[in-house]
Amino acid sequence: MQAQFPQKTLLSLVLSLLLLSAALAMPGCSSSYQMLLSQLQRLANDTEDPRSLAEPYMHHQSLNTTTLRKSCTEHPAAFPSEDALRALSKLDFLHTIDTMLGQVQHRVEALKQQFVRTQNFPQLENAEYKIRGIRNNVYCMSWLLRRSQKTLEPTQTSSRALLSPAPTSDTFQAKLDSCRFLWGYHSFMGSVGRVFSEWGDSLSRSRRHSPRRALHKRAHGFRHSRSSQRPMPRS
């Protein structure tokens, strides 16, 4: 365990350096903290709405029946809880968003395979654009925070794959899993928006939490979704 911590710190440092260098290398980030924050809030609020993705998905996959809707919405996929997000430092918070949205992006990409034609489900592409936009802004915001802090702070990275759904050949369960995932994503973005709204108007020094505590909180803050463990037939 003692050996793990410096290793994680080192990894964070490397990642931060990479982010920073990328930020310095790539122009286009607004230097206005206010603008970035408002954009992030707006995007988070936009994506919080299930009508932007989860509801159309339910419609297309015929999950909008009473029972199946309930099954989907009452057991959303596990995303970091709002408390856990609030407990993070600003940089860690941004990093978590980036990580989670990276996974969402992959999942959304995979959802395309569930349709004959993606033209039938244009919300998927819209969601992808928005996720990209949020990630860009998150990236810019972290660049801004780091620049204001002068010194680089190590960020906490996830030590495990947060959302790695077990691939299932069962289409019915895959539908429900995807639905729950999207529902969880909307909920997560709602939490993100609310945490952003608590950020100050000025670019103050980010909150500092014990990395251990934050990590601990995050680990406990995950909501575990209902596992769709389907017994596999013995062959």
Place this chain on the structure above:
Amino acid sequence: MAFSVVLQKAFLLALLSLRAYQNEVFDEPIQLVPEVQNVSTSSKPQQVNLQWTVPNLAHHQELKMMLQIEISRIKTSNVIQVVNYTTTVKWNQVMHWNWKPDIPLECVKYFLRIRGMVDDDKFLLQSSWSNWSSWQEAHIPVSLEPNTVLVFPEDPLVEEGSNITICSVYGRNQHNVSCYLQEKPIPGEQLDSHVSIFNLNNVVFFRDTGTNFFCNSIDTKLEDGIVLFVSKVLEEPKNFSCETQDFKTLNCIWEPGVDTALAWKQQPPQNYTLFESFSGRRKLCNKSSCDWQITDDSQEIYNFTLIAKNYLRTRSVSVSFHLTHRVYLKAPHNVSLEIINTTKAHMTWKVHSRGNDYTLLCQIELLCEKEVIHEHNVSVHMSGDYLFNDLDPDTEYKASVRCADATHFWKWSNWAEKTFSTPEAAPSEALDVWRIVRSKNGSRIVTLFWKPLSKSRANGKILFYNIVAENQDKPAKSKHCSIPAPASDTQLTLDQSSYKLHITANNSVGMSPETILVLSRESGNQEVVEKRINGTKDGFLISWEPRSRDVISYIVDWCAHSQNQLCDLQWKNLGPNTTSTIISSDAFKPGVRYNFRIFEIPVQGPVYLVEKQTGYTQELAPLESPEVLTSNLTSHSFTLSWQGYASQFQAGFIQGYRVYLKSKEMHCHSGWDKVLLSDNSVCCNYDIKDPKQKIFTVENLRPESDYEFSVRSYTSVGENQNATFMMVTTPDEHSHMLLKTMLPMSLCVLLIMVVCYWKSQWVKETCYPDIPNPSKSSILSPIKYMQNPHLTIMNVKDCIPDVLEVINKAEGTKTLYTGAGKLHAENVTKLPPVPTEKDSCGPVPCIFFENFTYDQLAFDSDSHGHVPGPLKDILCQLGPLTPPKNLLNVLGNSNMKSLTGSPTEETSLIYVSQLASPTCGDKDSLTTNLPRPVHCSEYKMQMAVPPSLASPALSKNSDLSSMILLGKGEPG
């Protein structure tokens, strides 16, 4: 050990060979018992695979066998199906047989066994069924937890309209399980305590993402489900055909029908394969077309089979044809046009042909303004040409050509088009010209009208019109003018000479044939009676009596008859033998009068006006009502007139007028009819049948009565409905006499009154001057009442003199001047003014001498300006007069007394002193600065003055006034 096994096998083989040989030789019945090698199952798709062999076959022996497979469910005794099939078995070959269970293998167990019978012609003797193999179990076991609900089969793929059985398996703790197809509950059939099956018949396509079927336990809220993927039924391709344009490629097309693709990669879109049977070639195609390369030039006949396939079904359609019968040529190329002249063009083109041996049919079309005006077919080999004749100059055309195989027509190629224009030419037709001739101030105003040439006659853009007026009498006086297009009329002023007018239209190339109009000295506009004609909606039938036989033509011109002087003159040329024609025009409107004139164009002489006709295509009721004026109003009659009513411009021929009269008594006199109007009111009606009569006198009226009248014109269709009633009131019978006498009298009286008013003062003074009533004067002593009521005694002390007049008493008579006249300073002794408090001479009472003349004019007259001098002066002046002592006392006391009480309170009369306020000059100052009665009493005493002080030059009025006063005073 190994050796013994090998030896055993070799023995068996030898035995089998021997038995086979014996069978062939001896035709003995044999029994070959199939031996099940393996039974395997698969979940997706649900399938049982039976592998079996016939162990007793001789080496390399093949024989045809009939197999029978028996299938039981749940238990071996429950046989649900027996399948027979025939196959050829070989030595040492494992045979396969697949079977699709109706209930998923996860839910129930199946048992299979097989037996066989030789069914081969090589065996003469009839064989019999072998023994059954042993029962083989087919089942997919699942791990079932007590709280689990599972649904099978997993993601089944079925075709729309088919049936499927779904089963659910649930653990021992699950008792209350409900299953749904989307939202619809599906009743199940209990197979055993933990298995239910659900039969879905005739399933329908819901969505390409599948239809959800799921079961949940009410107890534990757990659910499991499957997605039922229902594929649309694959359709047979329609309108499958192939053709070639270049003999190198065959292009095959078809209509694919519905897409059967399903989401979740359950089924891709159906694929299409093209198979040609002669060549044996196969090609995977697009959804609706395929290009087939012709590799073998010698192959002329093709037999194509188009195969459509998805996971569930295969469809195919075939077509067979000769290559040359499916030639769809490419559009002709190198199309060119050579303009030969204004009416001819030559077109050439080339075709994509296999050579001169092939004859092609080409279709040529010539279009003008998007309309096909010419169509022609020609046969060509490698190239073609065509000459277009009879083209119009200055016209744009589009020439098109397309070709097809002439021998085996399949379809036309696409059009190849070329647009071209013919050049301009001189106008080909003379202008149609007509004229109106009017005389004015000894000249002739000739208005020429012409109809623009049609496009086909103009042969180009008309630039101007040339008009040459050739004076026949004086050629030197000919006129020429050029009118730029697009004018269609012009006006010429010509003298009374004979003229020949030459009119031509000109374009860039040349001029049209000229039109000649002859204007003779005689106008030819003879006075002819206008005839009325009846038109119809189709026009007017105009007929006339020919005047002479030497006629070149007739011209009928017409114009709408309107108050607007501008006339859109129209005309029609007619042949010399014509005596009638129908004039029709889209411009004819109902309710509009059209005037027609028929002219004769003689061989010699002037144009002759044959007839005038006028009429309507459809008469309407008049739109305008007459504007009626009333006159000559008497107690018994009045006159109506509507002279300004333009009856010739109405919507029909006016046939007369109807006069409507309303009155209270509603008695209609002779000649009047009682009619009911549209508003249900009753009135009298008089019909004036002469349309020229525009005046009417309404008679037999009652004096002092109200009448309402209305005049309405009418045509053959009806009368004007817009007319309104006007009111007229007949006067009193004598009113006009009274009017004649009373009016001047009233004026005279009024004049007199004005004059009197103006001279009212004078009149008053002259006619009835105010006479004071002495009995009402306070001056009179009250003792008169005590002693003799009829006796009035004047108390002198109460008299306050205001003016002292010195009367020249040369003749011994007393003359007193009143304040009404003016006194001149040199004649009248000036007296001091009424003293004010300031100017008062202490306690000395004011003593004045006055006469008794007073009136209102005293206020207004300038006499007030003759302000007497100060009181003390008066007193000083009075001094030498020395009045009697007692009189002075009386005066003094009287004056003092008058200061204590206002005399005006005692009498209604206002006695105005002739002595005005010192400051009086106008009424205002009179009001505000009026001397207070404290100092001045209204009653003034008249005194006699020496004659030497009297004015010698008193005015006549003054004298008169004085005389009157004196006369009044005489009785005292």
